[in-house]
Amino acid sequence: MAGFLDELEPLKAAALAEFKAAPDLAGLEQVRVSFLGSHGRFTALLKQLGSLPKEEKPAAGKAVNSVKLELESALSSRRSELELQAALPKEPSDFTLPGRRRGLGKLHPLTSVTEDIVRSFRKIGFVVADGPEVEDEYHCFDALNTPADHPARDAQDTFYLSQPGDGRQGSLLRTHTSSVQIRVMEKQQPPVRIIVPGRVYRRDNADATHNPTFHQVEGLYVDRNVTVGDLKGTVEFVFKELMGAETRIRFRPHYFSYTEPSFEIDFSSALTRKMGKEWLEIAGCGMVHPKVFENVGYDPEVWTGWAFGFGIERIAMIRYGINDIRLFYENDVRFLKQF
């Protein structure tokens, strides 16, 4: 008995030392086999257990079992260590190397601005509307109280489509989104609350501030008892949402043939001051002209309403400090990536 137990301790120490010394998983496996395998040294010792006197068996069995557990546990933890060691890359990763990126694209800045505008309006119950870009004179001008010889028609230089056949000049590219006011009111009874983002066209040669194609947003609200006060309140709300809470707004009397009274809207913020200006013109607006209501069959004695419109490029240019409108249409990826 004494001889048996005397052998146990040194065997354990030898096994533990060899586990620790094993350089890799294969080496460890060899060590395991040499001790715990069917012909292993520990297994051999275990086999001697049966030859011990009966009264010594319990104590010896207990001691052997405890060593066995200890060895298995040491083996397992050494195996985990070596597994981790094997999984590690040969050289540690350089975490300053650039990652492998899956690039997302970007929305066009005009889209982002339009979405922001639309979102503000939707918060206060507006729906998005649109109409054709190829319009007729009636919806673009006449119905908006701008008859053929009206001087205001001069200010809007219009693209006309060439019409083969009878040669009449009927179709044009809409010069403003206001034509959609008419199309919506023709189809719908008040109350009306729409926001109309869209492309419009003016016969301007392209330069830093002009492009024959550009975008506008139009808002129209018709209901009972809609006043200039409502117009101001809504415009203030939307521009604060769009340009920041510290934005100030002012209205100046102006002239548009389809609104009366008409105003231009100036805004003032850190952005305008950065541009060296206290006030910057940003939009036109007014109370819908009774003639326009009559043209769509609304009774101006019952309904009042306001409309306003502004250029999306202009807002984007101010917001991001873009100095040339043509950049929007070149689609240079170095430009598009910035927004």
Add this chain to the structure above:
Amino acid sequence: MKVTLNWLKQYVDFDWSPEVLSERLTMLGIEVEGMSKIGGEFEGIVVAQVITRDKHPNADKLSLCRVNDGKGERQIVCGAQNFKAGDKVALILPGASLPARPGAEPFTIKVGRIRGVESQGMMCSPQELGLPDHVDGLLILREDAIPGQPFAEYLGRSGADVVYDLEITPNRPDLNSVIGIAREIAAVTGNPLRLPEVTTPDDKTSGRAVADLVSVRIEDVELCPRYTARLVEGVKIAPAPDWMRSLLEKVGVRSINNVVDVTNYVMLESGQPLHAFDYHLLKAAEGKSHPTIVVRRAREGERFITLDGQERALSPQMLLIADESRPVALGGVMGGQNSEINLNTVDVLIESAYFNPSNIRATSKKLDLRTESSYRFERGADIGLCEWASRRAAQLILQTAGGTLAAGVVDAYPQPAEPRQITLRPTKVKDLLGIELSSDQIEEYLSRLEIKAASRKPRPVGAESPASEPGTFRVPSFRVDLKREVDLIEEVARLYGVDRIPSTEPRGAIGANPFDSVHDQYAQVRANLVGLGLFEAQGQTLISDAAASLLSNQGPVLLGNPLSSDMNVLRPSLLPGLLDSLRHNVSRKNYDVGLFELGRVFNHVKGGETAASPTGSSLVTAVTEQRNLAIALTGQRAPVFWAGPERDAKFDIYDLKGMLEEFLEQFGVRGVVFAAASQPDSFFLESGVLQLGKFELGHFGQLSPLIAKRYDLRDAVFLAELNLDTLMARRNVTKSFRALAAFPPIRRDIAMLLPEGTTHEAVLQTIKQAKPANLESVELFDVFRGKNVAAGLKSMAYAFTYRSPERTLTDAEVNTAHEKVVEQLKQKLNAVVRDS
């Protein structure tokens, strides 16, 4: 329209600084586009009168004076000896500088003490003023000098002034005049408008009556409702006086001679365009003692040489001023060479008339001839002003060119216009502006603009102010823009001040528009494509016909009045615009580009229905607008990376197809079939179509290198364009949950050799027709050509996944099903299954 600060001050008092005036005009709706200060000569130097002159208490050679500078008294210490009390002198005020001598710093005067006594300015010698006169002592001014008058003005030189460039909205022709602007200022300040007194002294009036010297016959009253003529005899044509020339120059009008300058001056002052004829160049009819002005339409084919020397071909729609034998002016637009004022002119006929705005506009447009006169007439002149303006011109001609005025005026005005009357309800003011104003307040605001109440019921004594009683107002003839109630309400708003109208919170309301959901769908498309790594582009709607014809031989929609041949048609496709954007990027060395665009394209539809021709007349080719989605790829597939076999890989057709597949699935469009295009296409090197049932969704492919070369694109370019309207209509966004598979799958792979011509789609169809039991999915995982694969063949490897939702499958039953598929592939496609 340009005006100057000093000119305005002649008609109305206000003590605003130049900046405040600019601000006030802006807030009245008269936008100030430019403001420039003209530093006049002798700034800060005024005429002053010496009141007392005493000896300086502390210096023998100095005197201590009290002078009147026009605003009050000042104490001045002076060393000169040549003046006495009562003399008028040039006084420079503290803060102003004496004119600099060449090479010297200007000398600025301050309030200072001279020998212990304060001196508030300095009286000047001619030398100090830089004037040529040599006097020992002060410059003593003429008796008619007015204390306080700017010295420059006394000398007849231009003083300091501020020139405003105003943007006048087309509805307010009355503001195209200094008096018109002054009237607005008067309305805001409440100060009276001072119109110049227009009287002619008796000694300047000749005994002859103008009616005996000229007649007027209006043949077309509609085009010329009023025509007045006056005659100034015996003038001397010469340059206009300095003050008038310098004023005209400041507002950008070239000076010609005294008479012509007067007509321009009065037009700028009052807004009424005038014309001056040399009376002797108007021919009387035979047997008549004097000429007759005939206002008539031009005759077919009539020709006429206008003042600018151009011969004009006229048409009967145009209005002429003529004598009995020939035209002498193109009415309201431009005078004629044959009757203009010249150095020999002695007698001047002044025309002051009113012409029909639409007609002037049409004539001016047709002849492409725009003048200050046509500009004003086409917007609407003041028919009530003709006679006054003519009188004003006569007065100034007499002043500047001498002569005598023939008595009276010939005023052909067959149907005098009645002033327009408009009724205004205070309740409507509240409805529109949201503010409560009493009738009295409204009347007060309007009367400041010379819009006077026409009638008002007498109010019982002691009755409360009738806050809501409608009033009727008479519109002055210069306000052609005021036509209905709402126009008056705008005037009330302007004078009340829109900044004072309180804002009200946005109110809730309901409404719907079919486009609302389109807008959201656009946003979803964009989000998906941005997620796929594409950048959103915005292209020009207007492109060249050459670019449009790359894609389609159907004629594009042409513009009737294009700006240039680069932009003469509406885009029939988004692709030419995207090619432009690729070219732009590549030329700037952005070689790796992935773009998408959502936008409308335009095409003809014969006899279709559009906005522009709702009747769908077969004569008119209708235009359809369609929403499209397009993608363009070129260059490298992935962002730069520093390792890996695929790091330099360029986009290929399967990148594009993969994006389309991913997008279509995300967007909810299922069952799209991709197939090779049935017809070869010069635009694409290779292309395919997307088919959804009977709808063709669009096409995609690799751009022909011949076209790529034209766009300077060196890497392969892949393009796709889909009809977004159809996609939006056909998408299915209904989603429902399917239970997750609970039993294990069993996989079987096949690698087989197939003839090159056999498509993946053919393989899938064959598998589908074999109907193997429990086949869950088939995935292609390798296509190989080359080693161990004979020419004309390709190796394709597929993974088959079998799974039952109800139980665990056995190998045996899967093998049976799979054998069936393999058999079919061998039979139908001549597949040679390889051992793997």
